[in-house]
Amino acid sequence: MHHVAEYQIKNEHIRNYFSVPDPIDIIQKCQFNLLGKFARMDPTRLPRKFLTACVSHPQHSGGQHYTLQNSYVETLQHILPNIPDNGTIDSWLPLAQNREQWKTLGTEWIKHRQALTIYQYGPHPLLGDGILDHQFFWYLQDIHHRFSMNDGHV
């Protein structure tokens, strides 16, 4: 494993080589899909009730600051633009009603994330291009365009 340190091979290079997304991105996409399922459920079902439930009393001292709700809101903010910090349900629930559209949003987002990693890190000289999926070339072009248009921000 001395090659890793010697040639400065990063996780991103390995993921680019094998065309595998970041595990955190996979988790966020799974959470996004699950939120869509909850949103399309009948309002009488328990998971949907949990989604819209509100705890009336204040948080105990010593309790967790970062909760599952925060995690879900962060996921929504990553994938959808214009989601407020409190993740108010009105801001994304109508969008989630269309299953196909919701699924496409998640899939496109993870492909963009993967393409962004390829753009930032590129192939490692020792490893080469690897088995990059050809569909990423479109995303790479798109990211390059946005990168140049937005003064270095994607």
Next chain:
Amino acid sequence: MFTDNATYILSSRQELEMLCAAIFHHMRHFGLLMHAGTLDENGNHQTKSKTEAMFIPARPMTQEDIDAATTDIVFGTQYVPFTQEFQYLGSRVTTDLKDVTDINNRLRQAKGQAAALGTFFCSTADTWSKRLIFLAIPVNTALYGAESWTLNVELR
């Protein structure tokens, strides 16, 4: 309740003590046996209990208070012990309600699978097949149930 597994969420030890005996007798009418441990005549554990209780403190408590609150629930000659960690439908629940234990457990399983597949990964099979196997087995195992994980800074 899921097939023959059941979880009850209660707000006090008194409720748990009342419910344990009630569930034990009620479930027998449906042919379901609650696997509580048995005590001998001296009050010592005779058989191990598969049914377990977990105490999740609402606010930080001293160890003495926790120990006092987590003594065995005894009803007749049966008992239900308390546990710090419980595996339910493949996911590990701990008293602090954090996901660290569950995630570490999943990662350990995935590492074991990746190690078992080492011969295949070092074989002459094409890279795309290796990628698909890697995603289908170790990655799927590691990320099973990841939808309900709270991804805080520590876990990332």
